[in-house]
Amino acid sequence: MVSITINGNQYSVPADYSILKAAEENGINIPTLCYEEGLTITGSCRMCVVEVKGVRKLLASCATPVTEGMEVQTESERVISARRDILRLLIANHDLRCLTCERNGDCRLQDYCYRYKVEDTPYKGDKKHYPIDTDNHFFIRDYSKCIKCGKCVSICAEVNGAHVYDFMERGFDTKVTSAFDDTLQETTCTACGMCVNVCPVGALVEKSVLWEGRPWEVKKVTTTCSYCGVGCQLKLKVKDDRIIGVTADKSGSNLGHLCAKGQFGWEYVHSQDRLTDPLIKRNGVFEKASWEEALTYVAHRLQGILQERGGQAFAGLSSAKCTNEENYLFQKFMRTVLHTNNVDHCARL
Numbered sequence: 001m002v003s004i005t006i007n008g009n010q011y012s013v014p015a016d017y018s019i020l021k022a023a024e025e026n027g028i029n030i031p032t033l034c035y036e037e038g039l040t041i042t043g044s045c046r047m048c049v050v051e052v053k054g055v056r057k058l059l060a061s062c063a064t065p066v067t068e069g070m071e072v073q074t075e076s077e078r079v080i081s082a083r084r085d086i087l088r089l090l091i092a093n094h095d096l097r098c099l100t101c102e103r104n105g106d107c108r109l110q111d112y113c114y115r116y117k118v119e120d121t122p123y124k125g126d127k128k129h130y131p132i133d134t135d136n137h138f139f140i141r142d143y144s145k146c147i148k149c150g151k152c153v154s155i156c157a158e159v160n161g162a163h164v165y166d167f168m169e170r171g172f173d174t175k176v177t178s179a180f181d182d183t184l185q186e187t188t189c190t191a192c193g194m195c196v197n198v199c200p201v202g203a204l205v206e207k208s209v210l211w212e213g214r215p216w217e218v219k220k221v222t223t224t225c226s227y228c229g230v231g232c233q234l235k236l237k238v239k240d241d242r243i244i245g246v247t248a249d250k251s252g253s254n255l256g257h258l259c260a261k262g263q264f265g266w267e268y269v270h271s272q273d274r275l276t277d278p279l280i281k282r283n284g285v286f287e288k289a290s291w292e293e294a295l296t297y298v299a300h301r302l303q304g305i306l307q308e309r310g311g312q313a314f315a316g317l318s319s320a321k322c323t324n325e326e327n328y329l330f331q332k333f334m335r336t337v338l339h340t341n342n343v344d345h346c347a348r349l
Helices: 019-024 077-092 108-115 151-160 194-198 260-264 291-309 324-336
Strands: 002-006 009-013 049-052 071-073 139-141 165-168 175-178 204-206 219-224 233-239 242-248 279-282 285-288 316-318 343-345
Touching: 002 019, 009 019, 049 077, 077 108, 151 165, 151 194, 194 204, 242 260, 279 291, 316 324, 324 343
Parallel strands: 002 071, 316 343
Antiparallel strands: 002 009, 049 071, 139 204, 165 175, 219 233, 233 242, 279 285
């Protein structure tokens, strides 16, 4: 542990902490755009700069380790002035159609402009205007709103391993995009949506939420993905009792990371073709039945077949949508109750 002073108050923190982490754990908020817990620290956005006594320049708090006796100011006049200039530079080449942006009210850049009273920019000049890429089935890419924080680049390479994004060109022409600026269908993209979840602005947005509701109208409901037995946690975006999207839940064992199914494969929930009651076929036609009636019917049929033909008449195929415990019980049921070893699992198909 080391002793440091932040904004005049003394704290004891682990020696391997950064200034940013030390501040966060003690309830002190430092603005960040490029920082994301668990990803490589780039310190590129400079929004998290702080003033350290005895150091001439401002330091990026996300990339600066704490040291014994360090004295830090997170909101000094010099720090605030630097952050304001950074924001003015960012909005100088940013699409400011905030009124109809899907991230209006849930945009880090917007929040910080409000926090530091930045309404306009003195940096006038050319602006980049890119067409919105809508070719992807699940989300749009609006490069005119990209602030080049690099989060999508890092998470795609370090967590997913697909290496779809990178920085192209230099200086004013810098752009975060795929190799050769190809559409995502022509890349190694797995449509996991991790890039969408870490984007701090409206550059990457799910198509499902477009014009469906403002962020403050949406309720986030924590649940478990139903696609496989891993049990990833996620948060459903719900408006008027309908799911309109999914966002990350970093408190789960999956640390907020999802695959394409968990992120985008939820539309079946509202399908009109979903069964809502058990069905029993009578005279060649399926009819609704109660659960008690349906389970009793299945139990009697299984008993009859077992007595008449023996266990070898049965075969069981289990589902990856079940938990490991449920799959264990299923094979146990097949082997000990129905006396058959003809049991398999759909993950092998």
